[in-house]
Amino acid sequence: MIDIFQIAKLKIKKSLKILSVSDKIQLDQFYNDYPFSKKLKIKKLIDKFEGYSAINKDKAWKSIETKIKEQKDKPVFVLFKKPWYKYAAAAILVGVLMMTYFFKESVFQDPVEITSPIVNANTVIVPGTDKATLTLEDGSVVTLEKGNSITTKNANSNGENIVYKDGKSKTDEIGFNYLTIPRGGQFHLVLADGTKVWLNSETQLKFPVSFVDGVVRKVELVYGEAYFEVSPSTSHKGSKFKVLNKSQEIEVLGTEFNVKAYKDEANIYTTLVQGKVSIKTELTKKILKPSEQSNLNLNTNGIQVSVVDVYSEISWKDGIFSFKGKPLKDIMKVISRWYDVEVIFENKNLESIKFKGTLEKNQSIDEILSIMKSYSINNYEIKNKTIILK
């Protein structure tokens, strides 16, 4: 019974387009538990307002007062540990304050106009999936995707990840493989030394099919974003692990960190989760402590180190995009890679609007846009694989 009240609230929020991600998950669960709640259409209920309006409440209240008087004037009845309506009033007040602030600070001088989005029905924009292409030593290319099991000389893939065999190489010729993740893809890789690598959309990693104990382990993040959980040097006769990129070199001794080096961004971000890493460029060298992020500016070649919210930097590998006050421009970059879409800001003012929150990677693009629309985006249009924000 209590669920019903929550469903009522969620259905209303849905109709007002203010359903949050967690609301949505909760509502879907309720739809499952109470199938009738899914079928219920709010638009069919609006006519019931007439019945409510027809009731004369003042008359009814007088009648209640009379009935109470008749029953001797009992002074009190006892109810509630907490007067709930006071809390409700406070909540509404907070809401009003927030909205007021919103309008003061908003880039929109005029009230936000609510219009329906224009969606080209022929286009289907879907969230990304596990997929990658593997380039072998001989240059041949293998497609990795769900439901497609593959075995190469050195590795096995079930279509969701690829695991390299723990074969020790005999120093001489070590072959390199490339794993390339397209836009709208992600993949998980276990290297021959046991190091785990999560690869984000639009990423390419070059790595050896096996390693030699005692010799520096080197992989190259050609472009894109990857999260490394490095197998400790102590397990490999002290072999250091290096992540190379054309502009920087990360040296580690067994640790977890994230590197982001996208082709269309002028910065390389390295975020350390735990352990210790050093970042080296042609000009300088920095050592990161856990929770620190280095930002290498490719135009100036300067490195800046700052403390960041680690979770929001690495949550992508767990199927979540988390943003802590990121400008919409940056958020849309992430979205465009995962949904493989182009995003155009018709209203340039939107680029700098900051959002905070969490998106699940399996959410539909419409859902995400409609959440954003209920906050600050006037309207949006989806044309083929392009999203236009207005």
Next chain:
Amino acid sequence: MVAERNIIVKSDLRKMFDTYYEALVKYANRFLILTDECEDLVQDVFVGLWEKEKTFPDETSLKVFLYKTVRNKCYNVIKHNKVKDKYAENVVISLEDDNLFLEQVLEEEIVRQLYQAIDVLPERKKQIIKLSLKGLKNNEIAEELQIKLQTVKTLKSQSYTILREQFQDLSAIIYFLLN
């Protein structure tokens, strides 16, 4: 041992009445044809609340109590009705159906909350928002109410902002950052 409790005076009963009266009457009206009879029945529930010194830990428990009490009262009225016709039989069956009860409460709660949220709006905005919630497009609303399309757009947008304020809670997962 007396727990910390607030004594509820008549003004609090009035608040509960203001919040739930119509919904309970219209809920009863699903089973009893005469609205007067429903009103009378629901008024008695509030009077009973006053007399019995019942305690509720929170608003939800009170709400559950109100709907269940009205349901039982309707059931008793029909069961003890001298006239046993086909209609009464069907009503009894529907009153006994627990799942249907939940569905009906859900409908009533949605209507109640939306109605109260919209009730504070000026008449014109009220009309527009009702038509919009019924699924009408801006131009259809403009035609229906014989007003300019631009007026519909402006008033609708303002009305939705007010409505959203009321139903928005702070736990929304993605939100505009105040900076």
